[in-house]
Amino acid sequence: MAFDPIFQMEGIAKSYGGVRALEEARLAISTGRIHAVLGENGAGKSTLIKIMSGVVQPDAGTMRLDGQAVRFATPKAANEAGIFCIFQELSLIPDLSVADNIDLADPPRRFGLIDRRTQRRLAEEALAKAGAEDIHPLAQVRDLPLSRRQMVEIAKALARRPRILILDEATSALTAGDVARVFAVLKRLRAEGLALLYISHRMHEIEELADDCSVFRNGRHVASYAAGSKSGNEVVELMIGREYSHVFPPKPPLPQEGPVLEVQGLGWEDRLTDISFAARPGEILGLGGLDGQGQRELLLALFGVLRGVAGVVRINGHPVSIGGPRAAKSAPLPMALIPEDRKTEGLMLPMSVADNLTMPALDNLSQFGVIDRRREAAAIREMMDLLAIKAADPAIPVGALSGGNQQKVVIAKWLMLGPRIILLNDPTRGIDVGTKQEIYQLLRRLADAGSTILFYSTDYDELIGCCDRVLVMYDGMIVRELAGDEITEHALVSSAFSLPGKAEVAHG
Incomplete structure (x- = not known):
């Protein structure tokens, strides 16, 4: 069944200095369809949607909306045409409320002043559309965790009643529960006749959502196809331009040496409780569980970022006091922390x-x-x-x-x-499959060279494929330790929800 496109791009080219980001690129999207754009980082996806949404101007090529030639000099011009983009880098202002952010461009007014009552009502409606009714419209954005900020960003776009909605890695910072809510919202919007352009490196999301797919490589359109008509390996090979080998490097036998890092009874405020474990040289020790269960705080505590941390940390058997990041990176065995958000923290x-x-x-x-x-x-x-x-x-x-x-x-x-102790906080979020594979191989090489790696990931496949052991966290506690063949998706999920009969406290 053919669908007439609402928006088309043909022959699009864009260069930055001597680097060609797009060359003869093309795309066609239709109403009532979710169109996925796939490709490695650097394939041209971001430049494509920036041109589409008026952020940058193409060097050559044409765009058509409803069959008419268009060119958007500014994001505002694209917005006026009904095209809205939710970028991976959030556009929210932290010191304003959720409601202020949602209608920042055009707040409701009464007698020349912002009508706060109407503003709150409109914000509540937008949050409900985004499946985020639990976010208070008067909350300050700076007080929200990253996953909730992403939901506000989605609500902000939906409040403008788009005809075409572009989502650039919009679920990469979300919890599993929020992802499910966003999927329900996107499916509803599709049924209501919106055209949706969806960019994600998570193949299972593409499989669940997409109707149509287009693959880009090195700035060029490689292929378009109906979702489900190609296998996962075929799609990856289109993206990387070569045969796709096994993504995770083999795991060597679990190290038998004594622990390098020992943690006993670590606690912090109401976020961490009685954390105890040990990690050996050459080991990749995973941190699992639902997002927001204390994994991030544990890594920050070990790196000396948090104040008032209780408990004992030993390195090579000797108690250490890590008073800050400077002390952590110059400890008896220096530590490194790869943060969650590369744009703002890294x-x-x-x-x-x-x-x-x-x-x-x-x-x-x-x-x-x-x-x-x-x-x-x-x-x-x-x-x-x-x-x-x-x-x-x-x-x-x-x-x-x-x-x-x-x-x-x-x-x-x-x-x-x-560093000999490396702390990683979800390091592959928003990264393409080729780069992910390079990072997995790098981590295994570092471990083989004797580094101790503590690896938090929201991706179950990464925990299964990379880690020698996994500590599953729930409500600020370690509720289960998994090793070897025990590290399965079923075990990770059941432990993450702390299901009765499945959880058991792990002690190093």
């Missing part, structure tokens, strides 16, 4: 790739307070080669790189310190 986006890479290691690259530029340049080259960071020049702003390459920079800058 990188200085306007600064160069080189400056971001060397920032944590400047003390090691300096003598008498003066940076040794030769050593610095050699270290930068080594890290860019080690992680295959794709950047035309290390002097370009790190914000100009694709999401996958930005994440590689976050990891590489901490590897410059030679």
Whole structure:
């Protein structure tokens, strides 16, 4: 059954300096359909939707809306045409309320002033449309966790009554419950006749939602097909341009050496309770459970970010007091923390790739307070080669790189310190399958070289495929330890919900 497209792009080209982001790109989307755009980071997906939503201008090509040629000079022009984009990087203002953010562009007015009662009602309606009725419209955005902010971003777009809605990794920061609610919303919007463009690196989401799919590689349109007509491996091979080998490296036998990191009775406020475990050199120790069960706080506590942490931490059998990140990265066995949000916690986006890479290691690259530029340049080259960071020049702003390459920079800058204990907070969120595979292999190489890795992931496949053991957390506690063949999706899910008869407290 053919569907007439509401929006078409043909021959789209865009370059940034000497880098060609799009070349002869094309796309056609129809009303009442969810169209998935697939491709690795750097394939051109972000540039495509930025052109579509008026953020950047194409160098060549045409766009048609309802058969008429269009060109959007600004995002406002695209919005006026009914095209709205929910970008992976949130556009909310933290110091304003949820209601203020939802109708920021056009708040309801009465006698020249903002009508607060109407504003609250409209915000409540938008939140309900997004399946987020539990978010209070008067709450300050800065007080919401990342997953709830993402729901506000979706409500903000729906409040504008779009004809075409673009979602760029819109579920990457969401909890499992929020993802289910968003899926229900998107299916309802499709039934109501919206055209939806959906970008995600999570193949199971594409399988559940998409009606049509288009694959991009190296800035070009590679293929379009009906959802379900190609196998997962066929789709991945289209994206990466080569045969897709097994995604996870093999696991060696579980290390038998004594523990490097021991945690006993660790607690913090009402978020962490009696956390006890041990991790060995060469081990990838996973943290599982539903999002928001204390995994992030545990990593921050170990890295010295939180104040008032109770309990004992031992490194190589000796109690240590980690008073802050500086102490953590210079501990008897230096630690590194790969944070949750690379954009706000991991990188200085306007600064160069080189400056971001060397920032944590400047003390090691300096003598008498003066940076040794030769050593610095050699270290930068080594890290860019080690992680295959794709950047035309290390002097370009790190914000100009694709999401996958930005994440590689976050990891590489901490590897410059030679950490022996590596803490990872959902490091592959929003990363393409090819880059994920490179990161999995890097983690196993680091573990094989003797590093101890504590790895929190919201992706069950990652925990199953990467980890030697998994500690499942629920309500700030470790409720089960899984090892070897015990690490299955069923065991992870049942433990994550702390189902009766399934949970058992783990003690290192």
